[in-house]
Amino acid sequence: MYINKAMKAMLAEYGEAYKPIEQKYLDWALKASARHIYVDHNGNGWCTKCESKVMLPKTKHLQTIECPNCKAKMKSLHVWRRHSNRFSGIEDTVDWYVFPEVLNDHTLMLRYVLVYKADTEPEYGERARYILDFKNKKEYTLEFSWNKKQWEYSASDYFRETGMGYTYRRFCCLQGELYPHTMKRFNKIDNLKYIKFNKAMFSRWYVSSVVINASQKSVMYEKLTKANLYGLIAEDLGSYSHYYDVPYDDTQTELIKALGLNRNTYKYLKKNQSIRVLKFLKANPNVTEKEFETAKLLDFSSELSELVTSYNLHYGKTLKYVRKASEEKKLINFVRDYRDYLNTLDKLGYPLDSQYCYPTNFRKEDERVQQELRERNERRRNMTKKEIILEEARIDSIVNNISKALRENEELKRWMKGSDGLKVIVPESVGELTDEGIKLHNCLKNYAKEIADKQCLIFFIRKLNDPTHAYIAMEYRHGEVRQLRFDKNVTVTDNKIVQFADALAAKLNQLNIMNELRRTA
Structure with a gap:
């Protein structure tokens, strides 16, 4: 049966410790019902028959939970793992309880309950629900919204952390299946504002799981590029062949097209997968290898790319000039001085062309334009009323x-x-x-x-x-x-x-x- 294949695929990644309970879990998932207990978002267990409070289990094995009042029973699987607290830096114990619930003969819901054990009392919370529709080959992710106090479709790292949701997602990828609600949301939100707002939730595994072939991934890359979500693309490029066992060469054409790069710049990107490198190559798709290496000396500073974009300069020519003129100073410090110089030219109304943008003696020319700006500002401060009227007339005419x-x-x-x-x-x-x-x-x-x-x-x-x-x-x-x-x-x-x-x-x-x-x- 399809459900058996999916469950076995899930349990395959659990390791040796979970093999003894595999058959028990499958038998229970196919035959049993688990509707007798409810775990709220605060982690409290409640019997749905008599509304009595029920204690959560404390074991790593398949176990029956019994309501102390009406004796209704439910079975649970306890997943245990170590977890590093990112906020305090202290390693604490996090216990994951997975409560499977059979909704009908072909749909299973997994409740993920987190038990966080710190120095104080343990804290409980139902973090997510994962619904598997084996008949229609669909999956749905629900996460509790703390603001709205209700369950909503969402994506989070909880499923990757426990392994269950991610394994099923990969199983569907191998079967050539897409995830309707996920793709629908990607296609509907063209500007990806939702993802941009919640981009911390959309890590590498989520981007990789949304599509299964190069052409579909190309479409998604174009959307992520328009939304400036280069980090997701950079992470995904490094994991693409790992997740789908597809070599880079088979997908280069589609990915290069989606990213707006050429084959040379794509080659640099493969060797230097990072958000900064991808932003740089996207802004300068025709950069040469020598220019690329020079840019690495600048640590791919956004200041240089912004400077070139702001004043419509030629990137290669500007980079060559910066490298030559900055012999006495560090490159990055010179770039900042150069930006101030161009800004002064802009204020004085000079045309930003080769004659003024790339002076032979930068220090001398920079001092000259700065002095000209100071003198102009001084003249304006000392203007008479008549001169002010004439100046306003001049401005109006321009x-x-x-x-x-x-x-x-x-x-x-x-x-x-x-x-x-x-x-x-x-x-x-x-x-x-x-x-x-x-x-x-x-x-x-x-x-x-x-x-x-x-x-x-x-x-x-x-x-x-x-x-x-x-x-x-x-x-x-x-x-x-x-x-x-x-x-x-x-x-x-x-x-x-x-x-x-x-x-x-x-x-x-x-x-x-x-x-x-x-x-x-």
Whole structure:
């Protein structure tokens, strides 16, 4: 029978100590009923017939639990293991009680009850329920929600810790079966926000168990990549062949495609499986082996990748320049100085091209631009009222020129005409920024100077069916959507709007819009 195969697969990993009880357990699972006792989330046992409290067993063997009041009986299997307390660093004893319960002739429920023995009194708690439907070849995971005080579908490490749930999950993998509720949840939540919020629960075994072949794993990798969950991918890459006995070579094409890498960078990743390496290779898929080794000297600092992305620089050229110019300082310290230098150039409105980004004498050029910035700030502090008015007029004129350049760009007109129920409006003057800021209770006027200095751009997002009503303000800075706010500075979380804004930012990056404006507006 199917149930016998599954149970034997579970018990196969228990070791020599559990072999004597295997047949007893199988016989009981097929014939007996265990509905006479209930273990609540506090670990208390209760008889379902007379509602009397029942003591939990203290043995490692199959044992009958009897209600002291109505004499109803239930059998339990006690799983014992040592457990290291991650919080205190002290090794304590954790006892796992597995209470099997036959729901019908083809469905079994396993109740997992944890008994934690510290210096104080033992603490009990039913941590999870694992339901096996052998007839339909399905499995369901339930975990108690402490906030909602109810049982919900979930995933946790409890099943891997005890071994039972994980063994059955692997058995299904070998049979070529998927897990409907798990796959349904992955497909439904496209942005994987749930997983991102609870990513501590989704460790290597869970990711590996969700799919069984390279093409399905490729789809999941694409979703994890979009959600920036590189850690799960990095862990899974190291365990893929172990769990499914599939060599790397048979899956390279699909995995490379999913991760957006080429074969060389995938080779580096195989040798250096870590979250940092994967993030680096994802940001720089065409990196050479020499550049890769240099980046390792930088300890794959996110600062270098962020610097290249923020200012739209060429990675190989920047890395070569950093390596050459940092002879007198440590690489990572030089990268931070270099970022400050680029930030100063940005504030002063210099075009970020080779002429200014890669100076021959970095120290001399850095001192020059820092001095220029100090002098400009000093002049602004000493401006007269007339000069302030002239400066405001200059800023307003530049904002108008920038607005005109954006509105006349053919590739941006799709957003300005509208799509997906939304449209983009580019403010034409400082006055429009001020008025929109008043309507949205936001300080948009303060961005006028930064817009004029080509440090950022502000867009108004409106509803197509109500284009005159102030709705959302978007700040575009350093190649990304820095802020997306409703009225009273409330952050936008609606996926449709966020995707609309991200698509606009991607188009602006493609057009290299900030450098283009520095040259023309």
